[in-house]
Amino acid sequence: MTFDRVDVVLEIVKIAVVVGLLLNVVPIMVWVERRGSALIQDRLGPNRVGPFGLIQSMADALKFILKEDVIPLQAHKWLYTLAPMFGLIPALTTIAVVPWGRPFFIPTEIVYGPRVSGVCLIGAAVLAILAIALGGATAKYHRKPNYSKLNFTIGVIVAVSLFLGALALIGVMLGIKTAGAVHLPGGGRLFEPIIADLNVGILLIFALASLGVYGIVTAGWSSANKFSLFGGIRASAQMISYELSLALAAVSALMVAGSLRLTDIVGRQTGYFVLFDTVKIPAWNCFSPAMWLSMIVFIVSAFAETNRLPFDFAEAEAELVAGYHTEYSSMKFAMFFMSEYIAMTTMSALVVTLFFGGWDVPWYNEPPTVTGFLLSAISFLAKVGFLLFVFVWVRWTIPRLKYDILMKIGWKVFLPLAVANIVLVAWFIAMRWI
């Protein structure tokens, strides 16, 4: 395989887009979590910084950076510092093998026309409206008592940058208009919206996900705090147990696709099941009865694997203060926070890829063009976003289980169910029903 300069640039663009999106999921999800929990518990939630408290997370992030970084005297300094990185790096890298859109042929040139100007003008208008709304809300809250200067500054900065973004879009449009047509260097080649299309993709995900536990375990041990240690020990046992049912539940989707490559698994789900020669159902794995059991096992195990309620024993605040990150402060604590939400996003992306058809738009055959790619990417993001909301929804609805119940259902219920479902899927495949 040979690479030229355009390939390298495209790869860097892909990595930048995916990592940028993942890092930005964190503040958005924190906002969704706080407002969502407020909605579920009939409260208001954060509503001071920006409209609906939208940029509260930015204020929080700034506060994290400015706080003092405390390392306990008894702690193992090296491991205490490395632990948040052990957690964050696997969480960030796992997404590399997940396809997030339909492959498309890059157009050779962009010709100025109503479509280009329309897209640019609509984008600029949306950004400008957001900027004005944010600026107005900031100015309005500024007159109220007890309103911090920090929040005001952040509001102004975000509003100005949004406005600058709108101006930049208009500038791009005018640039294309004066040039007439812009020649694209990578024109004509196939753009695959996946960072690394490995033939062992799903195994790489499980390999890196299994490394994620080291962050929690190391943090728990190195803090020299009994509650942290308990959190770390619980997390290691829990994640080892649920990795098994997670992997075995994924096997059913792999068997149907006949491949470990995630693009093949998505490709297998792009067709239709035709019922009674009339009703067309998308061939997503979640619509085939053989998969229902493994889908349920996979999603519940995903909750346990990401340490989310009802399985968040590593940080059960009623028993362990804050579990493995009791002693952590400042950006180190923020990194644990980030790795939790990024791991959640990756898990959601994996559930979407394995069971909900990946980037497939139902009842629509995406053409290999920019439009088809954009629609499929939006479909993928919408599915992942919905699953992320389910994570929040479940957290604030279902109370925490007991630890022995967690281990019992992991080994005595989910593991046998996942194995039984493999046999079921094998039977379906042998009978040629799927």
Next chain:
Amino acid sequence: MIEFAIFFFFAAIAVIFALVVILHRNPVVGALSLVASFFALAVMYVLLDAPFLAALQVIVYAGAIMVLFLFVIMLLNLQHGSEPATRPVQQFLGYAGSAFFGLALVYYLVKYTVLQLPPGPFLSDARAIGVTLFEAYIFPFEMVSILLLAAIVGALLLSGRGARPEVAR
């Protein structure tokens, strides 16, 4: 060229962390260094065009076995400095044994460096490994499974569940 750079970088990492495993006094640091060493070894598999083996190496050794090691170390709360003092004879035997092993390793490496690989593409994907394992090597495979099963049954027997009467809570 870049493959050589990657190879030597990760080979150095593997060797350095392997040394940390045996030289560091803290058992938790040792276990984590072993994880790093395993990870570098997985990169070697990738360089050998065997990503399947690399993924399995990380899943099985780094992701599962070493987590259990750490779990046990933390559960028993092993402290450094609590190692039993060794007698001079034991020390001598240890050094002599490892020196002998090292020399033998170097000897055989030098002797067999000019191994001939079979011609044709190097098949190492999941399908090729599965077919080989379940057709040519099915008997050794089943023997190994029975060995592991025996170990599990033995561990259950030793832990004494069911043999003892139920203790009142």
